[in-house]
Structures are given as C-alpha cells and as structure tokens.
Amino acid sequence: MRNVQLADVDQVARDVLPIGTDYPPGQVLDWHRHRRAQFLYGATGVMIVETDDGTWTVPTDRAVLIPGDMRHRVRMLNVSTRSLYIEPDAVPWWPHVCTVVDVTPLLRELLLVAVDFETEYDLAGREGAIAALLLHEITRLSPVPLHVGLPSSPDLRDLCREYLADPDVQITNEDWARRLVTSERAFTRRFRRETGISPAAWRTRARLVASVPLLRTSTITQVASRLGYSSPASFTAAFSRTFGFPPSALAAK
Known part of the structure; x- marks a missing residue:
C-alpha cells in the first residue's frame, strides 16, 4: 500500500498494515493521533516527532515507535516513509513513550517488500509470514537516545x-x-x-x-x-x- 490514508484502511482485519508514503519537503503532519501503534521508518531524510512530553529526531534509516492513541505531530525533511500500523493487542510489549531505534538490514528489506502488499494480504501465505517476522524483528531493535524531554x-x-x-x-x-x-x-x-x-x-x-x-x-x-x-x-x-x-x-x- 503506497500513499494511502490510514483512515481508509484502518478497519481492515490485519494486525499489521504496511504503508509507504512520499512527503513533499518540509511537510508537517499537524497534531493527530491514531488508535494503532506505529512503526515509522524513514527511508530518506530526517523526521522530527513531537509529543506533549518530548521531541524525537529520526535520521535516515532509523525508525520511531509511536504508541497507539498518542497525540503527536511530525515534520518531514525530504522524507519517504515505510510505516507499519499495528493493532495494539498484537504488541502488548510496545513502549509507552516514543522510542527511536536503529533498523537492521533485514528489517529494512522486509519493510521495503511489505509496502507493496495488497490491503487484504494473505495471512496464510508469504505476506502473512513477512508480517509476523516484522514484529519479531522489531522486538530485537536497540534504542537510540535521539530525544529531549x-x-x-x-x-x-x-x-x-x-x-x-x-x-x-x-x-x-x-x-x-x-x-x-x-x-x-x-x-x-x-x-x-x-x-x-x-x-x-x-x-x-x-x-x-x-x-x-x-x-x-x-x-x-x-x-x-x-x-x-x-x-x-x-x-x-x-x-x-x-x-x-x-x-x-x-x-x-
């Protein structure tokens, strides 16, 4: 799924929704929230994520884990994202605050593949296996302290x-x-x-x-x-x- 709105697919019965989005330079996604947790990966550029409690700076090839229902805004500096929107029940271990992480080469390749899935991808086939592996790989990532409270x-x-x-x-x-x-x-x-x-x-x-x-x-x-x-x-x-x-x-x- 590329350049689609989360609201248009949020109710699809998939724990993991991969979406790739290309943003104009300097675009700001003003204050918003979504019920799904988000794994926001920047394939290019730099993202600045703000919440009421802090600011997280996300360089190219890093990602930020955003809790579900957290109010936030994002400034995109020449960014193309590969996001995963995840049902909260599928990730009870998800952090309660935004967390910047390094992204492994394997996870990067999985993200690039996943954003070309159909909306209702086959849970029992290759796509379902990749979605499950994505969650396994995220649990192994190391935090990077690129934030200020x-x-x-x-x-x-x-x-x-x-x-x-x-x-x-x-x-x-x-x-x-x-x-x-x-x-x-x-x-x-x-x-x-x-x-x-x-x-x-x-x-x-x-x-x-x-x-x-x-x-x-x-x-x-x-x-x-x-x-x-x-x-x-x-x-x-x-x-x-x-x-x-x-x-x-x-x-x-």
Missing part, C-alpha cells in the same frame, strides 16, 4: 520548543527567567523540577539533538560553528558522549 508547564514548554526550532548558544537562564517575569533562581528550580535537569544542561542536549537534521546538509565543521562549539573535535566529543556514536555516522554521504 519537555517540561509539563505550557510556558516552559513553549520556551523549549522555540529553542529547539532555533538553538541559540547565547541564551542564558537569566534570559529565560526574564521572559517569564521571575527570578533566575526560581526559574531554574522550577525547570529542574519538571525536567530533572538544569536549563543549561537541557539546552546543551537540545543543541545536539537539533544538530541531526543540520548534518544532512552541512559539514561537521559548519554545524559545530553554528551551535557554538569551539572546534569540530569538541562538538564530535560531546555528540559521541551523549548519543553513543559520532556525528559522522549521520552526515550526508
């Missing part, structure tokens, strides 16, 4: 979303406290209470997460300078320490 308060969350859209190394706790008409100490205490980390540590992580789509179109040197790092080496060290792999793994080939 958001505060629960709307005013703090708005500050954080604004920062993620345009990370500015010059912004300080004092700047944010002034925006909210509060003292820096009270602001910092409240931010830490809602996120578990200091505002400065949050901004550092946010800049690293925001670097992921930049790496598709810019050099590591350019990204390091854009985000305020003193050198490409310091940016690479911070990125590798936070995510467990170097930024070169995501750079455009």
